[in-house]
Amino acid sequence: MSLPLGDLVTILPELLIVGIACLILVLDPIMSTGKKDVLAWISLGVLGVCALITVGDFGDRTMAFSGLVVVDAYAAFWKMLLYVVSGLTILLSMSYLKEEKIELAEYYAFVLLALVGMMVMVSGADLLTIYLGIELMSITLYIMAGFKRFEARSIEASAKYFVLGAFSSGILLYGISLLFGVTGSTRLTEIAAAVNGPTLNDPLMLLALMLIIVGFGFKVAAVPFHMWTPDVYEGAPTSVTAFMAVASKAASFAAFLRVLLEAFGGMRPNWNLLILAVCLFTVALGNLVAIVQTNVKRMLAYSSIAHAGYALVGVVVAGWVGTEAAVSSRGVSSLMLYLAIYSFMTLGAFAMVAMLRKGGLEGEEIEDFTGLAKRHKGGAFLMLVFMVSLAGIPPTAGFIGKFYLFMAAVNAGLAWLAIFGLIFAAISAFYYLRIVMVMYMREPSPEQERNTRLVLSPQVSVVLAFAVAGVVLLGIFPGPLVSIADLSVLPLSSVK
């Protein structure tokens, strides 16, 4: 069997990024230490080129490699989001790695490789392709989590992430193998055909479905599969944490939703209540535990769990039995919108944490933000915007995200779910506002005044500007993004 050369065009962005990642690994040893920034700029360049290519994919659905890979608007939407997030991560890292003195060029290669893994995930039309993408992403992230190799916390995070990640991958793979045993295929379309056929009531099928949900539950950090999140987010270098919290979550959700709708669309009654339960627990636990955190990174970790819970509202709506196709696709598009908005505000918040320095270290305790409004008016105001947006208060984008999500829920007849979500959004305002409170309403001690400062390099300023522009503009003019998300929902024919 010869390699279908024509199909290579469909994965051109992936190929380009892999190529550049390898090139960086080759160039790294032969470049002088002062010029490593060039490699970061090259990475950014390739992201730009790939974005131009992917823009063309917002059109017809193309299958490639005999049904292993699919290129459609849905995948294109996520890829564009991932480019933006990865680009901002690279920009943030350029300054952050210098501050932390862990400036190694492999880092940029890892970001690119993880990105390729995510792109394969969102484009996978076969469970094995998706699995390969997950593994590429995860293994790279395990390494990146331990990038502060002289710090015990970072290594611990890496090890923990590896053990639990490998465990969850194993569960996922087990589910896939069971599914293959029942249906004889790992293609999403063929599984869908089998689901609608006589195998629907096969208990093994249910077991496989459950294992797959558990596997993805780990990746999106949904309760009760969230245990790794706080430790890993806290220990990993902050730029990596931001990347994990945003990019890996978005890609995992994208693949999760595709698998649930395209392969298991016919089994909606079997999974929607399970997802609903996970959603409720995730929203509740994430928000409640975040209240008692004193470390900003841990708090944001729990907040990211809570936001995964909100995003699951979109999954619940998409799979709610008895809803029309139009309502279901509203669930999908609101989830896409939500995660896009979430990316901006979370990246912004993590960028602030990364750049608040206490002596030579990161100012990652909430206390370190004390009185920031006195010394860095602009920085404190940006953090205020991110926190307000995370709490979902207008006129920021966070409100728009929640608005569309809960509107979809009400549309599906789940008004009580909207009330539940909003109650916890109000609770979340308490811990988000605590950061605003320490910044604006507490007097810093002389020591804090001396030691903590905000390092704003040009690159970080660009990241913050992008993030705040995203949060404010999407809050006031969400129209274009809403339309794009509406156009990019999964093809409805597969949702039965």
Next chain:
Amino acid sequence: MIVTEVVATGGMPWLTLVLVLPLLGVMATLLAHESLSRPIALATSLITFVASLPLWFAFDIGTGGMQFVEKHLWIDTPAIHYALGVDGISMPLVLLTTFLTPLCILVSWTAIETRMKEFLISLLVMETATIGVFVALDFVLFYIFWETMLIPMYLLIGVWGGPNRVYAAIKFFLYTLAGSILLLVAILVLYFEGGQTFDILALTHASYAPSLQALLFWAFFAAFAVKVPMFPFHTWLPDAHVQAPTAGSVILASVLLKLGTYGFLRFSLPMLPDASVTYTPIIMALSVIAIIYGAYMALAQSDIKKLIAYSSVSHMGFVTLGIFAFNAQGIEGAVLQMVNHGITTGALFMCVGIIYERTHSREISENGGLAHAMPKYATFLVIFALSSVGLPGMNSFVGEFLVLVGVFAWDKLTATLAALGIILAAVYILYLVQRIVYGPAAPKMLSKLTDLNPREFGMLVPLVVLVFWIGLYPKPLLDVMHASVKRVVASQSDSVIVQPPTVLDDHVLVMSDVIPSALAPLEIEDTP
């Protein structure tokens, strides 16, 4: 059908102008040097006030529909509009806001010692957000303004407030945020039940099943009752008022509390007429409790600001009472009382602020004998105090009288109990005046008691003018409301449940000679 009932004022988009000007002021304040921030903010707020005057002068009192309407598509799916407009109910409240903001800046001129720039920015953002709530004709736009104002208010209390400010700020924030949860869900439900639109006028015309109305009514109630605040949701108010800086208290009492009653008037009554009638007894009972309980609590306070805060609870009880009386007198009285409370209580908070700036104490026992030391100040204070009591010839009398007339028509016992509140108001206010104006001066404070400076004098005079203008000649203000209030009452009579017959009492007719304008709405009610 909806197009015909809105009166567009062609040409100038006055409402957008009023909304945007404070934001331009924010930009200018941000860029200006710290020392220039106060004049710039004051100029901005004065220009905004001037820009809002055409709303008064070009207002067509002949129609109850929306005027100065602007409508542009903002978001396609779902269709959300940037839709603005005012009627006779919202227009006076917009003017109240634009009128009070310059005064708030003046009262903070020297009282705020730190971070002046941020303070003024918060104040101006607050102005835009509150005006936005009054003029929004799209439910999502309304909600966005409604929530946006939480952040600047949170900062106003939390950054520039008293010793316990952080607690008060978060309490205010969480209370009102929690109240709004159900409002948002109600808005979403209305969208799907009312014909896939967020247009407030269209939603008002749609009719809803009684069972749905009941749910929506309580969802609205949660949001609006917290804001008013109605008993038993009032506990955030004393904390917020006491801790907030003077300007914050003024904005809070004069404008923010009105948002809740405005919500009842704009949404609960016209959209959910059946549920509103059904649950009127509950609202009436809560209002009467608020009136008496608020007054009773005010009696027991030793902190001047807390006393006025509780008096707000009592006064706002009159407003909700009037709204749910469902007749023209009650509702007009309520709207008028919203304006009056804004003027009088705002003025009283300013007076407290002035004295606090001098003695740094709000304790009644530590502030005595002001009549000797500060005669000008004492005069103003007594005027506002008497206005708050509802002395005839002053603004509150007209409003409270109309409310009581309206409520009397609804139920005599309720009106009688509510009238008790007026007596209690006289007790706590006069007792306060007696102690701080005429009591013996605390010797250690005497040296600090300097009389009003020209700035302070200047900011109190316009308030006195309004107190007497509305008190003696309320007709222009009531004329503005007639048509719009009639419309609200009409939406009420569409309700399936028959409303109680309107009773005209001899007593009322005699009293109506005193205020001829009160007669006008009575005549409307005369022919059922």
